Amino acid sequence: MKKTLFVVEGIHDEHHLKALYPNIETISVGGSAMIKESLDFLIKYQDDFEIVLLFDPDYPGEKIRKQVSDKLKEPRHIYIDQSIAKYKRKIGIEHVSKAHLDEALQHIMIQSYETTLSKEAYIDLGLEGHKEAKQRRLKVTKELHLGYANAKTLYKRLNLIGKTKEDIQRIIYGASI
Numbered sequence: 001m002k003k004t005l006f007v008v009e010g011i012h013d014e015h016h017l018k019a020l021y022p023n024i025e026t027i028s029v030g031g032s033a034m035i036k037e038s039l040d041f042l043i044k045y046q047d048d049f050e051i052v053l054l055f056d057p058d059y060p061g062e063k064i065r066k067q068v069s070d071k072l073k074e075p076r077h078i079y080i081d082q083s084i085a086k087y088k089r090k091i092g093i094e095h096v097s098k099a100h101l102d103e104a105l106q107h108i109m110i111q112s113y114e115t116t117l118s119k120e121a122y123i124d125l126g127l128e129g130h131k132e133a134k135q136r137r138l139k140v141t142k143e144l145h146l147g148y149a150n151a152k153t154l155y156k157r158l159n160l161i162g163k164t165k166e167d168i169q170r171i172i173y174g175a176s177i
Contacts, residue, residue: 003050005025005027006027008027009061009092010094051075057081078104127140133151137149
């Protein structure tokens with residue numbers, strides 16, 4: 001069985017995770033400045049680890065997530081909601097409580113590389129361009145533990161984790177459609 005390696009943005013995230021989980025294996029990519037050596041290490045040893053991306057739930061964190069996941073074969077993802085990662089005016093993994101991290105660790109997602117939800121189906125579901133789109137997106141992101149996402153980001157994340165129109169219908173409208 002492969003060891004799990006959690007990839008985080010910065011050293012504060014690493015310290016926070018190691019304080020809560022002493023045996024956790026982490027690597028920092030150095031924030032938006034991205035340390036080339038860290039990325040090179042991940043690429044070189046990706047077959048030796050189950051790599052889990054755990055980045056801040058903000059614009060820079062999502063940008064880093066995309067850059068790192070584009071370089072790796074099968075990264076896994078954990079998304080944290082902004083509301084639980086806030087401290088004063090800052091947002092970051094280093095502010096997330098152990099209880100919330102324990103919950104998030106139960107929802108590690110495997111990245112899919114195929115489009116499973118068309119843009120047309122996404123709009124038909126009322127997740128974009130509908131008067132209740134924001135409420136529906138909140139319901140879907142909460143149910144799937146995807147953290148807050150605007151329409152464009154949620155569409156990408158749903159395809160990233162391989163969700164279909166039927167999967168989303170069950171979340172929005174109930175058990176059977």
